[in-house]
Amino acid sequence: MSRKTNLIPYLLISPYVLFFLVFVAFPVLFSFFLTFHKWNIISPMEYSGIDNYERMFNDRLFWKSLRNTIWFLIIHIPLQIIFALGLAVFLNGKIKFKGLFRSVFFLPVIVSGVVVTIMWQQLYGFNSGVLNRLLVSIGLVRVGWLTNPDMAMPSIAIMATWKNVGLYIILFLVGLQAVPAHYYEAAEIDGASSWQKLRYITIPAINPTIFMVIILSTIGGFSLFIEPYVMTGGGPLNSSLSSVLYIYKQAFEFYHMGYAATLGFAFAFIILIIIIIQKKYIEKEY
Amino acid sequence: MKKAIIYIVLIVMAISFLYPFFWMIMASLTPEKQIGSLTFFPDSITFDNYTSMFSKIPIGRALLNSMFVSSVITFGVIMLGSMVGYALAKTKFNGRNFIFYLIIFTMTLPFQITLIPNYITIVKLGWVDQYTALIIPFLINNFAILLFRQSFMSIPQALIDAARIDGCSEIRIIFQVLFPSIIPTIVTVGILTFMTTWNEVLWPLIVVRDEQVMTLPQLVTLFSVGGRADAQLGVKLASAVILALPIMIAYSFFQKYFIQSMASSGIK
Amino acid sequence: MKLTTFLLLLLAIGTLGSCSTDSQNKDDITFWSSNASQEIAFSKYFADKWNEEQNAKVHCQPIPEGQSSEEVIMAAVVGRTTPDIYANMWQGLVEVYAKSGVLIPLDTISGFTDFIRARCGDKIIKEITSSDGHIYQIPWKINPFMTIYNQKEINKLGLEGAPKTYTSYLNAGRAFSKDTDGDGYIDRWIGDTEVKNIWHQRLNNFYPLYLGASHGAPLVKDNKAAFNNEYAVGVFAFLQELYKNGYFAKESNTVGSDKFLAGSTATKWTGAWDVSYLERYKDEDFEYNISHMPVPDDHQGEVYTYADPKNMVIFNTCKNPGLAWQFIKTLIDDSGDLKFMELSGQIPRRQNLKENELFINLLNRYPKLIPFVDQSEYVYGTDNCEVLIEVLDIISQEYEFCVIHNKKTAEQAITDAAKAVDVLLGNF
The missing domain is CATH 1.20.5 (Single alpha-helices involved in coiled-coils or other helix-helix interfaces)
Incomplete structure (x- = not known):
């Protein structure tokens, strides 16, 4: 050579x-270096020792945003899996217009999250939103989708599910099609019920896909920004303050660069820990 | 019977996936006062929301900016990604594995860590309000590199050796000899990159504050939270429709490619 | 390959579209106005006039769209992309920027001090002089916060005008707020405030009410929280009562259309700019009038309110501050102020406005502005505090907990806010 x-x-x-x-x-x-400083970019940087860390551990809003994200994941991940898997199983059968259904479910995936958020903000309106008008017209009561502190994060989780489920339907379909048809035939001969087939054939086959949905949703949950930014500004009562929105507020509303960097470090660390835990427990399951 | 239930569920779901878009488009054509009671069709149709929106924000300019930024990034990611991917797949050099693991590591690094320092870098480079701030940090895409590496690995070494004997430079080998055989990968990388850049909002919000440089989703976001809409809902919805349309039109033509590319992004 | 052609086409369109940026002369002046369409029209009018006569051109544009103009300006300062002139600077921030050295000390420009003294008088000069003795801002306009009310709806309640005390306002709330279509939900409210937790929203409701109740007490004094008093508690309790009983709408104004224009709220707290907004969007038979904001029942004397002072500044990125000042002068002399008031309905910050023949004529044509002009003698600006935004953010947090969601008492909320502010000030 x-x-x-x-x-x-x-x-x-x-x-x-x-x-x-x-x-x-x-x-x-540099970010690590910043966590030990106080700096708003225009004034000189000041060394502040571990002040930022101390402040973070005592910061109600830091813990609140972390709890909000976990709460989001607790609602979002099961919803995502149930809807995606259910619809994928339906679409996997002999169905007419299969391609059309698939394209429709996929539509929100390709559209910008900004559009989805602006749209749903109006649908979720308390006084004149379409959803509440529908609920009232069938004899139910209005829901404070974005005005009730207990509902704001679940509402965002529902919207996020609506936005992403199309992608996971496709992924589940790929997984389902990889299951050899004779598995089901054999199970039928043995007299297995639909539930047993789902439990012992389908779910093990798509387990890697479920794992991936969980990982991707976790990363997505920690990246939530535009949804609360546009819809609620993080409220009511900080109930939809997401981790990225909180970083954004500290950095670009108050220019606390050092503190924002500290938050960034902390959240990144938490994400990695959660993903490692998920990897350890969920992959082993089956 | 069972079939009927499946169809009903699918149809109800399909309606719930289409209705919000339908409502938004209809609402953008409805006079401001009637939007609150709109369910399906307005009593009268108006284009005032659109004319008013066009006079309030430079949305045409933002559309061009988005196209420019997304196109340049897509082009760059394909070029640079294939070069790095090729080097990792088909050449030998010291530290090849190190670079490979570095890429894997970078992929798992949450962006929350780099967001603040990268903004400061952009400030110090004087790139605030410049296209460079929107483009340069996205020209390298780790996932694209891995995809290219994978598809180059499946190409027989003989093809490359033959080209080398013919005196082709490595650059020519990548772009002339090998590119035709990895077109599906190029399409996948192209669509994925184009879509993610097109839809990116957080980064532009941070580094660009000049309306002449703003991307479309950024401008629409700010229009919906900011003051220029004069608290009029119709104009905000009109801007959201403009943001949704281009990608929906592209989707209606190239559905298959969109779905395949997005699906492959999941299956790593 | 259909798709590659498509992508190439996009690339081509994109490249074509984005190449053109207009070339700028080195003496040219960039001027950012506020986002309001009337102010955009105003600055364009004078820029066009200037550009006809001068070599150095003025390029005016509205401040880039953002959640708040303060956020946009801060980002521009950090990114060193500030305009030469910004015409809508919130007075509460000037001191911060003056200290960080990004503003031009205007009193170093010849002719500045005399002009401003003649226009504004000594009281305002004193207010705007920085702690280092220089002047960094040109007092431009104010928008005293007042109650605008729907005349017909208020009349239906048997009232002449908007309720002026807390109790009468609550009574009007009880009478007006209703479920009109019988679906079990209130759909008509006496008023509302923005429920999103955004600090500057509290300048539109809490702060003017606090100034009114306390005859202009500060929020921060001697580097300590100064609002832990009966007035702030009273304001919180008053607003909390309105929300608790459903007299105020709890939904963000970004959802749905304008409630006041639709007649589903009867009053709104706002500044003079709202007059031109209402004139533009209201139905023909919509009638409104203006009065001062509600005060405690035992209130004595004049009713003060928040002035919302917005001033002009020249940033140090400006190459020719003298020329920039020459342009600003055309905006704030008699004809400039007159045009401004006519186009935007806002109040120029100049002395003896009501004695000036020109302005009297104008007010006769726009009688809705008279209450705002009268009110502008009883106004306060903001405290001179470098972390005022964060102070307001803390108040805004407590506002949400106490006023809107009734999670704590007014006393508790104000005490907590004051404590948090003291911690904040201790840190700085």
Whole structure:
């Protein structure tokens, strides 16, 4: 090999290395450095020791936003799996217009979250929203979708499910189609019920997909921003304050860069821990 | 009987997936005072919301900005991603595995860590309100690199060796010899990149405050939370319709590709 | 490959569309006005006039859209993308920017001090002078907060005008707030305040009510919270009562259409800009009038309110501050102020407005502005506190808990807010 050919791979990967240094390595180190400082960018930076960490542990809103995110995940993940799996099972049968249904369910996936949020904010309206008018017309009572502190996060979770379920339907369909048809035939001969077939054939087959839905939803839950930003501003009573919205507020409303960096570190750490736990327990299940 | 239930469920679900879009489009064509009672069709149709919205915000400009930014990023991600992917798949060099694991590591790194320092970098580089701030940080996409690496690995080495003997440069090997055989990957990376950049809001909100440089989803977001709409709902909905339309039109033509690409993003 | 062609086409369109940025002369001035359409029209009118006569052009544009203009300006300061002139600076922030050195000390421009003294008088000059003795802002306009009310609906309650004390306001709330269509839900309210927890929203309701009740007491004094008093508690208790009984609508104003215009709220607390807004969007037979905001039942003397002062500043990114000042002068001389008042319905911050023939004529044509002009003698601006935004944010948090959701008593909420503010000020 000549020297020249040896250089080429390095040239090819150099854009990546440059990117890594500027937008990954430096920021992580700099962010860590920032957590020990107080800085609003225009004034000189001040060393503040572990003040930011101390403040965070005593910050009601930090814990609140963390609880909100977990609450979101507790509602969102089961909803997501039930609807996606249910609809995928239906679509996996002999159904007419299968492609059409699939395209319709997929539509919200490709549309910007901003559109979805603006739309649903109006549908969720307490006084004149379509959903409440529907509920009243069938004899039920109005729901304070976005005005009741106990409902705001569940409402966002329902909307997020509506937005993403199409993608997971497709993923489940891929998983379902990989199950050999003779498994079901054999089970039928043995007299297995539909539930048993679902429990012992379908679910084990799509277990990796379920795991992926959980991981992706967890990351999604911790990335919630535009939904509360547009719909509720984090309220009522901070009940829809998401982790990213809280970082955004500290950084770009109050310019507490050091504290915002501390929050960023903490949330990233929490996400990684949660994902590691999920990996350990859910992957082992079956 | 069972079939009937399945169809009913599917149809009800399908309606619930389409209705919000239908409502939004209808509401954007409804006079302001009637939006509150709109269920299906308004009593009268008006385009005032659109004309008023166009005069309030530079939405045409934002549409072009979004197209420009998303196109450049998509182009860059395909070019750079395939170069790095090729190097990882088909060349040997010291630290190849190290780079590979670095990419995996970067992919799992939550963006919450880098958000604040990256903003400060943009400020210090003087890129605030510039297209560079919207484009450069997105030109490398770890997932795209991995996809390219994977599809290059499945290409027989003989093809590359033959091209080298013919005196092709590595760049020509990637873009002329190998590209035709990895078109599905290019399409997947292209659609995914285009869509994620098109829909990105948080980053533009942070680094761009000049309306002439704002992307479409960013402008629509700010229009809906800001003051220029004069608290009129119709104009906000009209702007949301404009944001939804281009991608819905593209989707109606290339549905299959959209669904396939998005699905492959899930199956890593 | 249909798709690649499609993508290439997009790339082509995108590139074409985004190449053109207008070239700028080095002496040109960028001018940011507020977001209101009337103010956009106002600044464009004078910029066009200026551009006809001068070589250095003025490029005016509304401040980029954002959740609050304060957030946008702060981002521009940090990113060093500030305009030469910003015409809608909240007075509460000028001191912060002056201290960080991004504003031009205007008293160093020749002719500035004399002009401003003649226009505004010594009292205002004193108010706007920074702690370092320089002046960094040009007092421009105010919008005293008042009650605008739906005349017909108020008459139906047997009242002449808007209720002026807490008790009478609550009584009007009891009489007016109803379920009109019998679906079991109140759909008509005496008024509302924005329920989203956004700090600047509290300048539209809590703060003017507090100033009114207390004859202008500060929020922060000697670097300590100064609002832990009967007045703040009274305001919270009053508003809490309104929400608790369903007299105020609990939904954010960003959902649905304007409730006041639709007649589903009977009063709103707002500034003079609202007059031109109402004139533009109201139905023909909609009648409204203006009175001061409600005060405690035993209130004595004049009713003060929040002035919402917005001023002009020149940023240090400006290459030719002298020229920028020349342009600003055209906006705030007699003809400028007159045009401004006519287009926007807001009140120029100048002395002897009611004795000036030109303005008297204008007010005769726009009688709805007279109450605001009268009120503008009894107004306060904001406290001179560097972390005022955070103070208001803390109050806004407690406002949500206490006033809107009735989770604690007014006393408790104000005490908690004052404690949090003291912690905040201790840290700074």
